[in-house]
Amino acid sequence: MHRVMVPALSCLLLVGLALPGCTSEVAQRFTLIVSSTTGGSVTEPGEGAFPCDAGIVVDVVADSQEGYEFVKWTGDVATMDDAEAASTTITMEDDYSIVAEFAEVPPVQYTLVTSTTRGGSISRPGEGTFAYNAGTVVELVAQAERGYGFVAWTGDVSTVENIDAPETTITINGSYSMTASFERRPIPMVATGIWHTVGLNSDGTAVAVGCNEYGRCAVGEWTDIVQVAAGGYHTVGLKSDGTAVAVGWNEDGQCNVDGWTNIIQIDAGKFHTVALRADGSVVATGWNGYGQCDVEGWTEITQVSAGYYHTVGLRSDRTVAAVGVNYGGELEVAEWTDIILLDGGAHHTVGLRSDGTVVAVGRNEYEECNLDDWTDIVQVSAGCRFTVGLKADGTSVARGLNQYYQCEVSWWSNIVQLDAGIAHTVGLKSDGSVIAVGLNDNGRCNVGDWMLG
Numbered sequence: 001m002h003r004v005m006v007p008a009l010s011c012l013l014l015v016g017l018a019l020p021g022c023t024s025e026v027a028q029r030f031t032l033i034v035s036s037t038t039g040g041s042v043t044e045p046g047e048g049a050f051p052c053d054a055g056i057v058v059d060v061v062a063d064s065q066e067g068y069e070f071v072k073w074t075g076d077v078a079t080m081d082d083a084e085a086a087s088t089t090i091t092m093e094d095d096y097s098i099v100a101e102f103a104e105v106p107p108v109q110y111t112l113v114t115s116t117t118r119g120g121s122i123s124r125p126g127e128g129t130f131a132y133n134a135g136t137v138v139e140l141v142a143q144a145e146r147g148y149g150f151v152a153w154t155g156d157v158s159t160v161e162n163i164d165a166p167e168t169t170i171t172i173n174g175s176y177s178m179t180a181s182f183e184r185r186p187i188p189m190v191a192t193g194i195w196h197t198v199g200l201n202s203d204g205t206a207v208a209v210g211c212n213e214y215g216r217c218a219v220g221e222w223t224d225i226v227q228v229a230a231g232g233y234h235t236v237g238l239k240s241d242g243t244a245v246a247v248g249w250n251e252d253g254q255c256n257v258d259g260w261t262n263i264i265q266i267d268a269g270k271f272h273t274v275a276l277r278a279d280g281s282v283v284a285t286g287w288n289g290y291g292q293c294d295v296e297g298w299t300e301i302t303q304v305s306a307g308y309y310h311t312v313g314l315r316s317d318r319t320v321a322a323v324g325v326n327y328g329g330e331l332e333v334a335e336w337t338d339i340i341l342l343d344g345g346a347h348h349t350v351g352l353r354s355d356g357t358v359v360a361v362g363r364n365e366y367e368e369c370n371l372d373d374w375t376d377i378v379q380v381s382a383g384c385r386f387t388v389g390l391k392a393d394g395t396s397v398a399r400g401l402n403q404y405y406q407c408e409v410s411w412w413s414n415i416v417q418l419d420a421g422i423a424h425t426v427g428l429k430s431d432g433s434v435i436a437v438g439l440n441d442n443g444r445c446n447v448g449d450w451m452l453g
Helices: none
Strands: 029-036 040-044 048-053 057-064 068-075 087-091 096-104 109-116 120-124 128-133 137-144 148-155 167-171 176-184 189-192 196-200 206-210 225-230 234-239 244-248 263-268 272-277 282-286 301-306 310-315 320-324 339-344 348-353 358-362 377-382 386-391 396-400 415-420 424-429 434-438
Touching: 029 040, 029 057, 040 096, 057 068, 057 096, 109 120, 109 137, 120 176, 137 148, 137 176, 189 415, 189 424, 196 225, 196 424, 206 225, 234 263, 234 272, 272 301, 272 310, 310 339, 339 377, 348 377, 358 377, 358 386, 377 415, 386 415
Parallel strands: 029 096, 109 176, 189 225, 225 263, 263 301, 301 339
Antiparallel strands: 029 048, 040 057, 057 087, 068 096, 109 128, 120 137, 137 167, 148 176, 189 196, 196 206, 225 234, 234 244, 263 272, 272 282, 301 310, 310 320, 339 348, 348 358, 377 386, 386 396, 415 424, 424 434
């Protein structure tokens, strides 16, 4: 038996031709049929049918394409030296048909785990765990909620193009876990109390007009404020570090907020103050004659609102909790679902659903709770016996007691936020200017010169 080394080019033989070294003098001849699957080819002796002498040792070599790998030789491989080697030999002792098998090489994949701090979301690629092929460039887009600003990407950020940009990319060269970080930042807003109005500037300072009895309007020295709320006779402010400040009447302890920490949202009732902590729990201080401050057991809350004598909280599952006085049915919120925003008024509670419709319960003497026909609403506010709503197009609607024209908001435009007091309504326009309607004794509507920018 002898072995024939076949150059690559000489392997392109036709049926009836012999491999080099095979002659017509050989008494017995066999045929070797060679083929391959997708992903590669046989370079020696080639692919096709090759007659040759019995006993010849033929070199066979399989080459894979990019993205594929050689698996094994299949078929008539009994006389093959190593059927699992891409380069091997076969001894011709019969007619044989062999196939070079190839398989696609799975790409190397890594995981990217994304998350956020409170105050924003990741729109691309989203939040969670994602699998990517090595080398993939993934677009990152972080979006801050109203009242928050993007800070940075943190965690495994060595391949992030710009960690300080909310829109950037990351190159996947390994498994990474990263977080989009946000922080509270002041944005202009207005808040109405019973006899006063408070405004927040974008620089974190505050202004106030109206009755200043008990010093409820003494906010001129406040700094680093990110949210304001106006109660009956007091005003509270949330600072960017999660602490709170308060001025005004404190006979019932409604201004005792000095020790509060990790606060992310506040609201003020007539004689009490409530606040939401970052962990979803709620704290309250002030007069508790109707149990409106009994919020210690609340968990997984995402927003709180204080009415005159009641408190409501929005749970993470979009249902509602409520405590306090229930004279008019303002606590009858147990069956509400899909709520995204709450507001407690004097004697009623209003909820905004994700589809832009509105629900309301409580005293309904002036149809302030007849809001089933409202649509395309993005914000609601409950006053005293009236309700106002902000539509997506920047216009406003109102229903209820209109004794002092506090519901005359249909002509408003370019409104981005509004709030309803006891007898007046205030709206913040997109250019930072402020407008007000309703009762103006004590100057609570004197906001025409405000520019909250």
